[in-house]
Amino acid sequence: MYMSTDEIREKFLQFFESKGHLRLPSFSLIPKNDKSLLLINAGMAPLKPYFLGIEEPPRRRITTCQKCIRTPDIDRVGKTARHATFFEMLGNFSFGDYFKREAIIWAWEFVTEVLKLPRERLWVTIYEEDDEAFEIWHKEVGLEPQRIKRMGKEDNFWEIGTGPCGPCSEIYFDRGEDKGCGKPTCGIGCDCDRFVEFWNLVFTQFDKDENGVYHRLKNPNIDTGMGLERIAAIMQEVDSLFDIDIVKAIRNKVCEVTNYEYGKNAEKDVSVRVITDHIRGIVFMIGDGILPSNEGRGYVLRRLIRRASRHGRMLGKKEAFLHLIVDTVIESYKNPYPELVQKAEYIKKVLYNEESRFNQTIDVGLEILENEIEKLKKNKETILNGEIAFKMYDTYGFPLDLTKEIAAEKGIIVDQERFDELMQQQKERARAAQKELENAGWKDINIVIEEDIETVFVGYETLKQESKILKIFMEDEEVAYAKEEDVCFVILDKTPFYAESGGQVADKGILEGEGVLAEVLDVKKGPKGTILHKVKVLKGEISVLSSVIAKVDEGLRFATMKNHTATHLLHSALRKILGQHAQQSGSQVSADRLRFDFAHYEPLSEEQIIEIEKMVNNVIQQAIPVEKIVTDLDSALRMGATALFDEKYSNVVRVIKIGDFSMELCGGTHVDNTGQIGMFKIISESSVAAGVRRIEAITGNKVYEFILNSQQTLKQLRSKVKASTDSEILAKIEQLENRIKDLENEVEKYKLLVIESEISSLIDKAVNYGEFKLIVNRKETDDMDYVKLFTDKIKERDSKAIVLNILEQGNKVTVLMSCSKEAVKKGVDCGKVVKEICAVLGGKGGGRPEFAQGGGNDILKIDIAVQTAENILKDILKGSA
Numbered sequence: 001m002y003m004s005t006d007e008i009r010e011k012f013l014q015f016f017e018s019k020g021h022l023r024l025p026s027f028s029l030i031p032k033n034d035k036s037l038l039l040i041n042a043g044m045a046p047l048k049p050y051f052l053g054i055e056e057p058p059r060r061r062i063t064t065c066q067k068c069i070r071t072p073d074i075d076r077v078g079k080t081a082r083h084a085t086f087f088e089m090l091g092n093f094s095f096g097d098y099f100k101r102e103a104i105i106w107a108w109e110f111v112t113e114v115l116k117l118p119r120e121r122l123w124v125t126i127y128e129e130d131d132e133a134f135e136i137w138h139k140e141v142g143l144e145p146q147r148i149k150r151m152g153k154e155d156n157f158w159e160i161g162t163g164p165c166g167p168c169s170e171i172y173f174d175r176g177e178d179k180g181c182g183k184p185t186c187g188i189g190c191d192c193d194r195f196v197e198f199w200n201l202v203f204t205q206f207d208k209d210e211n212g213v214y215h216r217l218k219n220p221n222i223d224t225g226m227g228l229e230r231i232a233a234i235m236q237e238v239d240s241l242f243d244i245d246i247v248k249a250i251r252n253k254v255c256e257v258t259n260y261e262y263g264k265n266a267e268k269d270v271s272v273r274v275i276t277d278h279i280r281g282i283v284f285m286i287g288d289g290i291l292p293s294n295e296g297r298g299y300v301l302r303r304l305i306r307r308a309s310r311h312g313r314m315l316g317k318k319e320a321f322l323h324l325i326v327d328t329v330i331e332s333y334k335n336p337y338p339e340l341v342q343k344a345e346y347i348k349k350v351l352y353n354e355e356s357r358f359n360q361t362i363d364v365g366l367e368i369l370e371n372e373i374e375k376l377k378k379n380k381e382t383i384l385n386g387e388i389a390f391k392m393y394d395t396y397g398f399p400l401d402l403t404k405e406i407a408a409e410k411g412i413i414v415d416q417e418r419f420d421e422l423m424q425q426q427k428e429r430a431r432a433a434q435k436e437l438e439n440a441g442w443k444d445i446n447i448v449i450e451e452d453i454e455t456v457f458v459g460y461e462t463l464k465q466e467s468k469i470l471k472i473f474m475e476d477e478e479v480a481y482a483k484e485e486d487v488c489f490v491i492l493d494k495t496p497f498y499a500e501s502g503g504q505v506a507d508k509g510i511l512e513g514e515g516v517l518a519e520v521l522d523v524k525k526g527p528k529g530t531i532l533h534k535v536k537v538l539k540g541e542i543s544v545l546s547s548v549i550a551k552v553d554e555g556l557r558f559a560t561m562k563n564h565t566a567t568h569l570l571h572s573a574l575r576k577i578l579g580q581h582a583q584q585s586g587s588q589v590s591a592d593r594l595r596f597d598f599a600h601y602e603p604l605s606e607e608q609i610i611e612i613e614k615m616v617n618n619v620i621q622q623a624i625p626v627e628k629i630v631t632d633l634d635s636a637l638r639m640g641a642t643a644l645f646d647e648k649y650s651n652v653v654r655v656i657k658i659g660d661f662s663m664e665l666c667g668g669t670h671v672d673n674t675g676q677i678g679m680f681k682i683i684s685e686s687s688v689a690a691g692v693r694r695i696e697a698i699t700g701n702k703v704y705e706f707i708l709n710s711q712q713t714l715k716q717l718r719s720k721v722k723a724s725t726d727s728e729i730l731a732k733i734e735q736l737e738n739r740i741k742d743l744e745n746e747v748e749k750y751k752l753l754v755i756e757s758e759i760s761s762l763i764d765k766a767v768n769y770g771e772f773k774l775i776v777n778r779k780e781t782d783d784m785d786y787v788k789l790f791t792d793k794i795k796e797r798d799s800k801a802i803v804l805n806i807l808e809q810g811n812k813v814t815v816l817m818s819c820s821k822e823a824v825k826k827g828v829d830c831g832k833v834v835k836e837i838c839a840v841l842g843g844k845g846g847g848r849p850e851f852a853q854g855g856g857n858d859i860l861k862i863d864i865a866v867q868t869a870e871n872i873l874k875d876i877l878k879g880s881a
Contacts, residue, residue, distance in 0.1 A: 001116060005232040005246045006335050008115070009065050009090065012226070015110050016063035016092045019102075024058075026067045026088075026337070029288045030297065038297045039069040039285075043091035044223045050095050051164060051204070051221055055634065060097035065090050065228065065336065069281050071300060074307075075405070078273035081193060081233075081240035085304065086281035088228040096219030100203050103222045104136045107171065107201060108143075115235060121174040123188055123195065125149045127156040127167030133203070137169070149188045158202045164217065165208050171199040173234050198234060199226040242273050246332040251276040253328040258315040271311035278308040279322055283329045286347045287340050289581050291599050291691035292354045298691075302354065306402055309355050310362070320355040323348040346579050350601045350691070357690070365398050366406075373410050382411065386418025393419075394426070449491070455531040459496040459507070459669065460628070463552040467492040467511075469544055481543035482535075490518075490533045490542070491526070496552050499523040499531045503587035504564055504668040507557055511548040516540035518548075557669065559591035562677045562699045565626055565658070565670045566616065567594050569680070570695065571642075572662040573615040574598055577608060585692050589668065593683070593698050600693045604685050616680045619661050623675030627657040641665050679703040755790050759797065767870055769877035771800055772823055776866055778806040782814075791818050802828065804869055806862055813841050813862060816853045817869075824849045827876045833869055840865040 003011075013023050027046035031037040040046055043066040049055035050062075066089045076083040094103070111117050124143065126133040128150040137143045150156075159165030172188055172195045180186045180194035188195050205220040229241040236244050242251050254275045255262050262272055285301045292302040305322065312321055326348045330340045340347075372388050384407050392398035404414045449471070458465050471491040472479050482488040490511070497520060500506040506523035517539040526532040535542070542548065567587055574582040578600055586597035604612075629636075633653050637643065641655045642664045656670055657663045671677060678700040688694045698706060714726055721732035758777070766773040775794055781787070791803045795818075802823055805816040815837055817830040830852035838845035838854035840861050845854015856865075 001235060001237065003115065003232075003235040005228060005244055008232055008235060009088070009228060009336060011114055012090045012110065013063055013065060015114055016061075016106070019061070019092075019106055021061040021063040021092055022059035024062055024064050026065060029067060029069055029285055030290065038300060040066065041068050041070045042066070043068070043089035043225045044093065047093060047223075050093075051223070057095050060095050062093045062095075063091065064093075067284055067337075069285065069300065071303075074401070077277050078270040078311075081242075082196070082230060084229065084241060084277050086277060086284060090226040090228055090231075092222070092224050094222035096221060099205075099220050099222060100132060101136050101140070103201050103203070103224060104133065104169065105140060107199060107224065108141045111171065111199070115231070117173065117234070119143075123147050123149065123172040123174060125151045125156055125170045125172070125188060125197075127169075128152055130156075130167040130169070130203075133167065133169050151189070155189070158204075159208060163208060164204045164206070164221070165214070166203045166205040166220070168200055168202040170197045170201070172197050175234075179239075193239070196230060196234065198230045200224065240273075242276055247276060247280075249332050250279065250325065250328050253325050254279070257321050257324050258312060258317045260315050268315055271314045274311045275308045275322075275325075278304045279325050280329055280333075282308065282322070282351060283326055283333075283340065283347055284337075286350050286581075287337075287343045289583060289599065291350065291581075291601070293690060303401060305351065305354050306358050306362075306398075307405075309358055310402060310406075313362075318359070320352055320359060322355050323352040326351065343579070343581075346581055346601075353601050354690070362398075365392055368392070369398070369403065369406060373407060373412055376412055377410065382413055384412050384414045386415035386420075386422065389414045389416075389419045390422040393423075449526060449530055453491060453530055455492055456494045457496075457498075457531065458494050459498050459552065463496050463509075463554055463557060465494050465496045465550045467494045467548055467550045469542060469546055469548060472542065472544055481541055482537050483541045484537050484539060486537045487521075488535055488537070488542075490535045491530050492533065492548075492550060494550075495523075495531050495533070496550055497523045497531065497533060498552075498557070498669055499525045501525055502666060502668050503567075503589050504560060505588070505590045507552045507560075509550070509552040509556075511535060511542065511550055513540070513542070513546065513548040516542055516546075516548065518542055520550075556591040558671075558676075559700060559702075560589060561669045561671045563591070563594040563697075564589045564666075564668045565656075565674065566620075566677055566680050566697065566699045567596050568656055568658060568662045568664055568666070568670075569616045569619050569674070569677075570594070570596055570612070570697065571598070571664070572658075573612045574600075577611055577615065578604075592702065593696055596695045596697070597688055597692055598695070599691060601691055603687070604693065604695075609682050609685060613680060613682055619658070620674045620677045620680060622659075623673045624659040624661065625673045626670050627655075628670065629655040629657060631655060636665055639663065681706055751786065751789065752793075755786075755793055758790070759794055763794075763798075766801075767873075769873055772802060772826070772828075772873075772877055773798065773800070774802045774804060774870060774873055776804045776806065776869075778808075778862065778866070780808045782807065782809045787816060791816075795820070802873065804866070806866065808859060808862075811859065812855060812857050813843070813859055813865075814853070814855045815841070815845055815865075816851075818851050819849075821850065823877075828873065833872050836872060837865045837869055840868050 017023050027040060029040050031040055031045065034048060037045060043064060044051065046066065047062065050057040068087055068089050069085055071085055073083045074085055077085055092106070111122065112119055124137055124147065126137065126148060134148055137148050138145055156168050156170065157165070158168050175194050175196060177194070179192070181190060181192035183190070186192060186194060202223040203220065204223060205217055206214040207217055208214050229244060229247065232244040233241050238244060241247055251262065251272060254272050260268060260272065262269060282301065282304050285297070290297050290301050292298055292305060294302070308322055326344060330344055334341050369392060372384060376382065376384060389400060389403045392403050393400055400414070400416070400419060407414050453470055469490055470493055472482055473489040474482060474486065479488070497507040497509065498504065500523065507520070509520045511518040511520060518535045518537045520533050520535055522534040524532050567589055571584055582598050582600050584596065585599055588595040631653065633651050636653050636655050639655065640663055653665050654667050655663060656666045658674060680697060680699050681703045682695055682697045683706070684696045686694050714729070718726060718729055721729055721736065723729045723732045762775050762777060766775045777790060787805050787807065791805065794801050794803050799820050800822055802819040803817065807814040807816070815834055817834050819828050819830055829849045831847040831849060834845040834847060834852035834854045838856050841856025842858040843854060843856025846852055
C-alpha cells in the first residue's frame with residue numbers, strides 16, 4: 001500500500017486530468033484581490049472569484065494541489081499527530097458543471113482503484129437530510145448502509161452566513177482497533193486516533209438568503225479537499241504527519257542541527273515537531289515574497305520564526321539555526337515547487353537576519369518575563385499584568401502569543417484585556433500622528449458633495465483646459481464666491497490637474513479668467529470621483545458657474561513625470577538585480593526627486609547601487625517609447641502587468657509598458673519615451689523598517705545640478721588640501737590625517753606631563769585618613785577625557801586614593817567622585833557623598849558606591865562643598881588611622 005507523498009500528489013492530479021479537469025499550479029500564499037484573507041488557508045480560497053461568479057474560470061473543471069497556512073490551532077501543533085500550520089490540500093472543483101454523483105463516484109474510484117485502500121476500512125459521513133448522497137453512496141458505489149453515517153449541520157453542512165452553501169460528505173479511514181480508545185462507543189466522530197477523516201466533498205447547492213431560506217442554485221458547484229499529509233500518513237502506515245517521507249526528512253535535519261536524538265524526551269520531541277512544521281511554512285511564505293513585520297501576514301511569519309527559534313532554545317540551540325534547515329525543506333519540495341530552488345539563498349538570508357535580530361533581544365526579554373512569572377508564583381498569583389505583556393511586545397519584540405505560551409507553561413494567564421487596551425492606545429497615537437501629517441496644510445475639511453457632482457480628469461491629454469467652477473467651499477461651508485487673499489476649495493467640471501494619488505504628488509498651477517487669478521496650491525481626490533483644488537485667490541474674485549482657464553505648471557509636471565517613469569524603471573531593475581522579492585512597498589514622486597520603498601533584507605552594496613544605476617540609465621539612453629494602455633483588469637494581468645497586492649484596482653485600469661523592460665498598472669502621469677528622463681542618479685539608500693529599504697533618486701536637470709555641486713565641492717576641497725588634481729585629494733587627506741595623529745599624540749604626551757605635575761602638587765595637598773587620602777581636583781574645564789585620564793593616573797599611583805573632581809563651567813559646577821573597592825569596604829559611598837555635596841551647590845547628584853556624579857549652579861559654595869566631603873569622609877574613615 002506504501003506510496004510516497006510526491007506519488008500521491010501526482011496521481012491525484014493526473015486522475016482528475018483524465019476526468020477533464022484543468023490542472024493549475026498552486027497559487028501564492030498571498031491572496032490576490034481578496035481582503036478577507038491574510039493567507040491562503042484552503043484549496044478553494046484562491047478560486048473564490050469563480051465560485052462567486054465574479055470571474056470566468058479558465059475551465060469548468062479544475063484540479064489543484066494548493067499550499068496553505070492556518071494558525072488557529074497553532075498551540076496544538078507538535079502535540080497531536082495531525083495538526084499543522086503548513087499543509088498541502090488536494091482538490092477537484094466544478095463550477096456549474098458536474099455535481100454530486102460524479103464527485104462521489106470519482107472520489108471512491110481514486111481511493112479504491114488508484115490508492116488501493118481496502119474498502120472494508122473506509123467509512124463515510126453525510127448530512128443527515130442528504131438522501132441524494134446516501135443513495136449514491138449505497139446504490140451506485142455499493143457501500144453498506146451501516147458504513148454511511150448521517151451527521152448534523154455542525155459536522156456535515158458548509159456555510160458562512162448568507163450566500164452559497166451546501167451539505168458535505170467526508171471519507172474516513174479506519175486505522176484499526178489498536179489505534180482506538182477501546183470504548184464500546186468508539187466510532188466515526190470519536191476523539192481518538194482510530195478513524196481519520198482525509199477527504200471532504202462539499203456540494204454547494206443552495207443560496208441562503210437574509211431570512212435564512214435556502215434556495216436551490218441553478219448551477220451547483222463542487223469543492224473537495226483532501227489533506228495530502230493525512231492521506232500520506234495513511235498510505236505510508238505511520239502514526240503522524242511528522243513521520244511521512246517528506247516531513248520526516250526535515251524532522252531528522254532538525255535533530256541533526258540541534259544535536260538531539262528524537263524519541264528520548266516527550267517534551268523535547270514536541271519542540272522538534274514544532275520546528276519541523278513551522279520551518280516548512282516559513283520557507284514557503286518567504287518564497288512567496290512575505291517578509292517579517294509587525295502587521296498582517298508579515299506578523300504571522302514573524303510569529304512562526306520566533307516560535308520556532310524559541311523551541312530551538314528549549315533544545316539547547318541559542319544561536320540562529322533555522323536557516324540551516326532550509327535546504328532540506330527545499331529538497332523535500334523541489335519537485336512540485338521548483339521555484340524554491342532559485343530562491344534558496346534569499347530565503348536563508350531573510351530567515352537568518354530575522355532570527356539573529358530576535359536573538360539579540362530574546363535573552364533580556366526572557367529574563368524579565370521569567371522574573372515576573374517567578375514573582376507571581378511567590379505571591380501565589382496566576383495573572384500576568386497586561387502592561388508587562390505589552391512591554392514584552394513593544395520593547396523586546398515578543399509576540400503576545402509567545403508570552404502567553406511561556407506563561408501558560410508555568411500555569412500563568414496573561415491579562416489580555418489590558419494588553420489590548422494598551423495596543424489600541426498605541427494604534428490611536430499612530431493614527432493621530434498620521435492624520436496630523438495628512439492634514440498638514442489642508443486642515444480638516446468636512447464638506448458635503450451632491451451625488452451628481454463629478455470632475456472629468458483631462459490631465460493625460462492636456463495641461464490647459466477651459467473649466468467651469470461647480471462648487472466653492474470655505475471652512476467647510478459652501479459659498480458662492482471667494483475674493484482676493486481667500487484660501488478655498490474649488491471643484492471644476494473638467495480639470496487637467498493631477499490629484500495626489502499612487503505616490504505621485506499633486507500638480508500645481510493657476511486658474512485664470514477675466515480679471516481673475518488664483519494659485520492652485522494642492523489637489524486631492526474627494527468623494528465620488530470629484531477632485532478638490534486648494535486655491536488661493538491672488539487677484540479679483542472667483543464665483544460659482546464662472547469659467548476659468550485651468551493651467552498646470554508645465555515644468556513641475558514634466559519633472560514629476562520623469563521621476564514617475566524612473567520609479568517604474570527602478571522597480572524593474574531592483575527585481576532583476578536583487579530578485580523578484582524586491583517588490584514596491586511604497587513610493588513618493590515629486591518634481592524634485594523620487595522616493596521608492598521596496599522589500600529587501602539587507603543594505604545594498606555600493607556595487608549593487610552602481611549596477612542598478614547603470615541598468616536604469618541604459619534603458620533611458622535607448623529612448624524606449626512609454627506605452628499607456630487602457631484595458632480591463634483581467635486583460636492587464638494576463639499581459640503580465642505587475643500589480644501591487646495591497647492596491648485596490650477598478651475593472652478599467654491603465655498599464656504603463658516600457659518595451660520588454662517594465663509593465664505595471666499605474667494611474668500616474670509619465671513621459672512619452674525614456675529618453676526624456678535624461679539621466680538617473682541614486683542619492684541615498686537606507687532602511688525604513690525591518691525588511692524594507694528605501695532609495696531616493698533624482699533625474700533630468702537635478703542630476704546635472706547634482707554633478708555641478710559635486711564638482712564645486714571637489715574644487716573647494718582641492719583648494720583646501722592644496723591638491724593640483726582631483727586624484728591627488730585622497731593622498732593629501734591621508735597626509736593630513738597622519739599629521740593630525742602625530743599632533744594628537746604630542747598633545748597626549750603634553751597632557752600627561754601636565755597631569756603628572758598636577759597630581760604631584762595635589763597629592764602634597766591631599767587630606768589623609770590613615771591609609772586613605774582624599775585628592776580634590778578643582779579646575780575650570782569641560783574636558784571629560786582629561787578628567788578620566790587624571791583620575792586613572794591617580795589610581796595607578798595610589799590605589800587607595802579617593803578622587804573628587806570639582807569642575808567649573810561658567811555658572812555651573814560638575815562633580816565627579818571615584819574611589820577604590822577597599823574604600824567602599826570601609827564604608828565610603830560616593831553616591832551618598834556626591835548627593836550631599838550637590839545639595840550644598842544647589843543641585844542634585846548620586847550614583848554607585850565606587851563612582852558618582854552630579855552638579856549644581858552655586859559656584860560661591862564650592863569651598864563649603866569640599867569641606868562637606870572632607871567631614872563626611874572623616875566620620876567614615878576615622879578608624880583607619
